[in-house]
Amino acid sequence: MIRGCIKHVGTRFGGRHVKFGCILGLRVSPRHRRMGIGLKLVEAIEEWMVENGAEYTFLATEESNIASNNLFALKCNYVKFSSLLIYVQEDCSSLNNKPQPQNIQIEKLSIDEAIFLHKRHQGTKDMYLADIDKVLNEKPSLGTWVSYLKDDGWDIGLSKRDIRDSHDVRSWATLSIWNKCETDQKKLIIQNAERSRRSSISHLVEKQHQQQEPSSFLFLHGLFGEGDRVGELVESLWWFAMRVAANMNCKAMVTELGFSDPMSEFVPRGISSLSYTNDVWYAKRVSDQEDDLTMKGMFGNVAVDPRDF
Incomplete structure (x- = not known):
């Protein structure tokens, strides 16, 4: 299973609001891991986010979770942009x-x-x-x-x-x-x-x-x-x-x-x-529309929405 939501986030770059997709949880049964199921779940929720107007998507995973870091960074083309305590x-x-x-x-x-x-x-x-x-x-x-x-x-x-x-x-x-x-x-x-x-x-x-x-x-x-x-x-x-x-x-x-x-x-x-503990934050652009905001400029210390929890 995978959980996600879409929220409106304000930025000081251009003073506009952006629709962000947030991946809130990904779980695969231990007996069925390393079969590509996690990758298919991520692709499915990204598709849903795009259909609902998201321009970017982001997520957090524990620094020590090697499998999760490899999935998002190597297979799903996410970019590491920040760390949270x-x-x-x-x-x-x-x-x-x-x-x-x-x-x-x-x-x-x-x-x-x-x-x-x-x-x-x-x-x-x-x-x-x-x-x-x-x-x-x-x-x-x-x-x-x-x-x-x-x-x-x-x-x-x-x-x-x-x-x-x-x-x-x-x-x-x-x-x-x-x-x-x-x-x-x-x-x-x-x-x-x-x-x-x-x-x-x-x-x-x-x-x-x-x-x-x-x-x-x-x-x-x-x-x-x-x-x-x-x-x-x-x-x-x-x-x-x-x-x-x-x-x-x-x-x-x-x-x-x-x-x-x-x-x-x-x-x-x-x-x-x-x-x-440290969480690594990853982001990815999922929209094809033109935007003058760079990935580096967009992502600083991201405020966490308590409704996610």
Whole structure:
């Protein structure tokens, strides 16, 4: 079997939106591998993508998966264009009692404020989700939180002024949480978590949780920040997300960051239950229409759509 979808992706090259086909999963029964079945599945889904207007297709596979890398790079003519770090936080209850630093405030943003920050973050990317407003309005989206220093304060009127226009250098960080945990007590749990502190992944989770339900995890996306003290603010959001996950009885917490994303250096490393691996991203042009965008120019750090998981 093979899974795929098509999404609209914005680019800063020409300021236009592009239809991208995304291969989300390819599985062949172990007894029937090395028979060309995987190749036929890839060709079939590429044909479907072209029929539905996709100009490019891309996918991620683990760096250590030699068979998958050979299939896409050697047989299907995909081009390697980036690498991602996938972080999996297991046993989210282990640090549930870690106190929140007294000088840091975490607040939940309204959807409009969250959309504003996400779109501002998009300005730093070669590619971004064109429908982030729809993502943040969908039911599995638990919300977006911002972390800042109490002495700096936080101007909620985000749409009226750009933080970078301020004469004071302020530090802040933000992230959004997508719910992949099965629970009917989502709103209550989030409220309790807030009061207590005053906020291609599926296969990896499945591999690391073979005895557990692989769909039960929180996906963190839109991790971004600015300022001299952004590191400690990203860390505070990480602990907050761990509390949310623990209260929702989630099996894990997952996020992806581009290999060169500066936020990757701020993800806490000193946690025994935190692991990470590299994913290789491949892309291929499947449309014949003329385009002045080059493969190299199109693909930078690709934003991941939480609805894929």
